[in-house]
Structures are given as C-alpha cells and as structure tokens.
Amino acid sequence: MRPLPLIFAVTAFALLAQEHAAPATKAKARATTPASETHGPPATTDAPENPGSALAELSAGNARFIAGKRTRTIDTAHDAAMRAALTSGQAPFAVVITCSDSRVPDALLFDQEAGRLFTIREAGNAPDLQGIASAEYAAEHLGSKLVVVMGHTSCGAVKALREANGKPLPGNLWALQAGMAGLLESTPQDPNEDGKAYGARLEEVNARRQAQVLLDRSSLLHDLAATEKVWIVPALYNLASGKVQFFKPVSAVPTPKSHH
Numbered sequence: 001m002r003p004l005p006l007i008f009a010v011t012a013f014a015l016l017a018q019e020h021a022a023p024a025t026k027a028k029a030r031a032t033t034p035a036s037e038t039h040g041p042p043a044t045t046d047a048p049e050n051p052g053s054a055l056a057e058l059s060a061g062n063a064r065f066i067a068g069k070r071t072r073t074i075d076t077a078h079d080a081a082m083r084a085a086l087t088s089g090q091a092p093f094a095v096v097i098t099c100s101d102s103r104v105p106d107a108l109l110f111d112q113e114a115g116r117l118f119t120i121r122e123a124g125n126a127p128d129l130q131g132i133a134s135a136e137y138a139a140e141h142l143g144s145k146l147v148v149v150m151g152h153t154s155c156g157a158v159k160a161l162r163e164a165n166g167k168p169l170p171g172n173l174w175a176l177q178a179g180m181a182g183l184l185e186s187t188p189q190d191p192n193e194d195g196k197a198y199g200a201r202l203e204e205v206n207a208r209r210q211a212q213v214l215l216d217r218s219s220l221l222h223d224l225a226a227t228e229k230v231w232i233v234p235a236l237y238n239l240a241s242g243k244v245q246f247f248k249p250v251s252a253v254p255t256p257k258s259h260h
C-alpha cells in the first residue's frame with residue numbers, strides 16, 4: 001500500500017491552514033504534494049524568516065532602487081500568477097509605517113511586489129491607534145518580522161507642525177499635531193543650526209520618536225520586540241538620493257513574568 005492517506009492529510013491540513021498560512025509555507029507543502037501542479041511566482045517562496053534578514057532584504061531592495069536596477073517590481077509578466085498565489089493568504093515579512101507623501105512609494109523604493117510589505121501610511125508617519133492596531137495585526141497574525149517607521153526629507157507634515165509652532169492648524173489637522181506632540185519641545189533648534197538643518201533633524205527625530213511610540217503604546221509589539229521576534233527600526237528616506245537610512249532598532253526591556 002502506498003501512503004496515500006498521509007498525502008491527503010497533508011493536503012487537507014494545507015487547505016485548513018489556507019486563511020492564515022504563509023504563501024511560502026504553502027509552497028513548501030506543494031513541493032511535497034505531487035498532486036498539485038500550481039506554481040506561484042518566485043516572490044512567495046523567499047520571504048525572510050527573521051528580523052535581521054528582513055532588514056537585509058529591504059536594504060538590498062533599496063540599493064537596487066537607488067541604482068535604477070529594480071528586479072522584483074518590473075516583472076509584469078508574472079502579475080497574474082502573483083495575484084493567484086496571493087488570493088489564499090498573505091505573509092508580509094515587513095510592516096512599513098511611513099508618511100502619506102506621494103513621493104515616498106514604499107513598494108518601489110524597497111523593490112518589493114505585492115504580498116511582501118504591510119504598509120500603514122499617515123501624514124508625518126505618526127500612527128494613530130488604528131495604525132498601531134494594524135501593525136499589531138501584521139506582526140501577531142501575519143507573522144511580519146520587522147516594523148520600519150520611516151520619515152523622509154522635505155516632509156510637509158513636520159514643516160506644518162514646525163510653522164504652526166503650537167497654534168492649532170485648521171480642520172482636523174490638529175490630529176496631526178497631536179500625533180507628533182512633543183517633537184518641537186524635545187528638539188529645540190540649536191543657535192548655530194540653520195533652518196534647513198533643523199528641519200532635517202526634526203524629520204529624523206520624529207521617525208525615532210514614532211518608533212518609540214509603538215513600543216510605549218503597544219504591549220503586544222513591546223513583547224515581540226523584547227524577545228527579538230520583531231525589530232522596530234526607525235528610518236529616514238532621502239527624496240533626492242533615494243536612499244533609506246536605517247537606524248538602530250528601538251530597544252525593549254523584557255517584561256518580567258509575575259509567576260514561576
């Protein structure tokens with residue numbers, strides 16, 4: 001007797017796990033299940049498996065973007081296969097929290113196609129509660145290994161905050177100010193610093209502060225970061241050069257367990 005029931009069991013498990021399983025995992029399951037002839041695009045089979053390799057993947061993609069040598073986001077021949085492979089699940093390896101600015105196209109500048117990045121965009125890369133919840137969902141439920149909190153040069157939101165200098169902005173824009181509250185107070189202009197340099201410093205400090213906000217406001221992300229299952233990495237995108245500068249992951253102290 002051939003061990004057919006085992007193959008059926010594996011297939012059934014793969015079907016049951018479909019909703020949440022990583023495409024990469026399913027690709028492996030397919031490899032051991034001769035009955036299946038489905039082929040996914042290469043993109044779904046090489047997801048980084050830890051925070052360090054996730055960061056390396058973004059860094060390599062950004063280097064390709066700077067050089068004008070993108071490889072993952074130019075292959076339109078596989079678009080249909082990519083969509084088909086992603087209908088049954090997603091496993092984005094990284095979360096990108098960045099500004100809504102139209103000049104910060106995260107998928108292009110990291111050269112990552114659909115299914116790879118879980119993106120949250122809000123002006124000033126200052127996530128509100130729903131933004132934080134979205135990051136939690138990706139890390140906890142979809143298995144993302146890295147959260148990049150990315151500001152950028154010439155950020156209009158940071159500029160608006162600075163120019164308002166505490167006076168309320170019109171409409172609902174007060175919420176932007178609330179999201180970046182404390183930035184100006186924590187980072188006063190140096191007497192020898194010109195306006196441009198100060199603006200650039202605010203953009204970097206804002207990215208670092210917002211990464212810290214994630215830790216402070218999310219016990220779930222804090223615990224994942226404290227055990228190094230997820231890195232939360234501030235970053236700054238330079239509009240002119242295309243380069244993303246990554247900073248050190250924000251450090252989380254493990255929460256002591258109350259029982260033993």
Ligand SMILES: [Zn+2]
Nearest residue numbers: 099101155156
């Ligand atoms: Zn911006």
